[in-house]
Amino acid sequence: MARTSHLAFAIQAIGHIVSTVEFAKLLVGRDDRFSATLLIMKLPFEDSAATNYIHSVSASVSGSIRFVHLPELDSDSSSSSTSILFSNIIERQKPLVRDAIHHLTRSESGRLAGIVVDLLCTSMIDVANELGVPSYVYFASSAACLALMFHLQTLKDHQGLDVTEFANSDAELVVPGFVNSVPARVLPAVAVDKEGGGSMDFLDRARGFREAKGILVNTFVELESHVINSFVDGTTPPIYTVGPLLNLQHANNQKQDSGLDVIRWLDDQPTSSVVFLCFGSAGAFHMDQIKEIAIGLENSGHGFLWTLRRPPPKDKMTLSSDYVNFNEVLPEGFLDRTSKIGKIIGWAPQAAVLAHSAVGGFISHCGWNSTLESIWYGVPVATWPMYAEQQLIAFQIVRELEIGVEIRFDYNMNTSNLVSAQEIEGKIRSLMDGSSDIRMKRTRMKEKCMKALTEGGSSDSSIQRLIGDMITNIS
Numbered sequence: 001m002a003r004t005s006h007l008a009f010a011i012q013a014i015g016h017i018v019s020t021v022e023f024a025k026l027l028v029g030r031d032d033r034f035s036a037t038l039l040i041m042k043l044p045f046e047d048s049a050a051t052n053y054i055h056s057v058s059a060s061v062s063g064s065i066r067f068v069h070l071p072e073l074d075s076d077s078s079s080s081s082t083s084i085l086f087s088n089i090i091e092r093q094k095p096l097v098r099d100a101i102h103h104l105t106r107s108e109s110g111r112l113a114g115i116v117v118d119l120l121c122t123s124m125i126d127v128a129n130e131l132g133v134p135s136y137v138y139f140a141s142s143a144a145c146l147a148l149m150f151h152l153q154t155l156k157d158h159q160g161l162d163v164t165e166f167a168n169s170d171a172e173l174v175v176p177g178f179v180n181s182v183p184a185r186v187l188p189a190v191a192v193d194k195e196g197g198g199s200m201d202f203l204d205r206a207r208g209f210r211e212a213k214g215i216l217v218n219t220f221v222e223l224e225s226h227v228i229n230s231f232v233d234g235t236t237p238p239i240y241t242v243g244p245l246l247n248l249q250h251a252n253n254q255k256q257d258s259g260l261d262v263i264r265w266l267d268d269q270p271t272s273s274v275v276f277l278c279f280g281s282a283g284a285f286h287m288d289q290i291k292e293i294a295i296g297l298e299n300s301g302h303g304f305l306w307t308l309r310r311p312p313p314k315d316k317m318t319l320s321s322d323y324v325n326f327n328e329v330l331p332e333g334f335l336d337r338t339s340k341i342g343k344i345i346g347w348a349p350q351a352a353v354l355a356h357s358a359v360g361g362f363i364s365h366c367g368w369n370s371t372l373e374s375i376w377y378g379v380p381v382a383t384w385p386m387y388a389e390q391q392l393i394a395f396q397i398v399r400e401l402e403i404g405v406e407i408r409f410d411y412n413m414n415t416s417n418l419v420s421a422q423e424i425e426g427k428i429r430s431l432m433d434g435s436s437d438i439r440m441k442r443t444r445m446k447e448k449c450m451k452a453l454t455e456g457g458s459s460d461s462s463i464q465r466l467i468g469d470m471i472t473n474i475s
Helices: 014-030 048-060 082-107 122-131 143-159 198-210 225-229 253-267 287-300 350-355 368-377 390-400 421-431 437-451 458-473
Strands: 004-011 034-041 065-069 112-118 135-139 214-217 239-241 274-278 303-307 342-345 359-364 381-383 404-406
Touching (some): 014 034, 014 048, 014 112, 014 368, 034 082, 048 065, 082 112, 082 122, 112 458, 122 135, 135 143, 143 198, 143 214, 143 225, 143 239, 143 390, 214 458, 253 303, 253 350, 274 287, 274 350, 287 303, 287 421, 359 421, 368 390, 368 437, 381 421, 390 404, 404 421
Parallel strands (some): 004 112, 034 065, 112 135, 135 214, 214 239, 274 303, 274 359, 303 342
């Protein structure tokens, strides 16, 4: 049978590319009629983790998955708003995407099954419409976040509500799919951004989702059943649960030696004795907060592994970076006093760390990939969100799913007040409590998570339905 082509578009940020590639691998592995070509857009800042990951995957995957790097655009500094800047970048990529697809369809046998667009690239649906092919959205976050986006868009378009009025308010929102009312303080900052125009862009994306043939969400039914059941009212495209999409074997080739050193250190620690602190590729704290974290860790008495990163300059679009010397930001003598129970590093092989038996708790920024990894390995989480939709995910973890401890729901790395050492110490003790209900719920959810993609599991069944619908849509 002729092979059909499935195209996915991913922004060059490691949190989206990894799970997009995992979905492509899953799809071509389930049905050999499909191949995948991923078009990689060049962003105005360097993400070495994404670049290294793409290089390593390119060398290891079969010919049914290919990467095409789109040409780099001239820099555009016409907007001071990050949200608007990204939208402009995506809009300017359209001709490049169109040309790449034309080239692909001329060189490939078989039919174009559809275009899968990243959740940040919904304007690319216009390209699919021009070509007369189905478009699908790959949603790299939670179904709860998707439900919130649709709800805010409905409030704006059908009730005339200015959602930016929720900024800095004490309002509580009743959102379809949520068991609890959602505090306005956990809404993504971009959703209520009036000054930079981010809210308009946020709502435009939700409108774009509604134009697609389907939305592929990196989740599984057992984790978010209440939310997923709320999508059956016919007001949205079909929702396909395709997760958990995780690359648990991924290691940054340039960091292998330091990764092995971390694992060797964990090998020497008692079972479930270490709290792991990691805040993503962009998460970083100012010096005053770092010192409070250090004091809280030391006073808790628990072992710790802490990935400590330097914040990027405020005037540059870059990710966090390594410190040359940790002593410059830590309390005097801290490293010496904690040398037997703690280790501070700049980078960590996160999946390998969470998989290790010595790790008993995870203080996390609540990125969705990290959340799924913690569930996969059954590691309880203390929520410390930093940016994007992480505040909402923190709320979801603690209140909706009841599988985590709250440090803060509404912390924002750019604006939030100090979290005290005393508060941090107390939360670590609660997180590391081996008898807690949270730990038992995590264990049960871990089992469901691991079954979702196995034959007959909820996500496996959803993917089979997706394949059938894709074939139907091009017949």
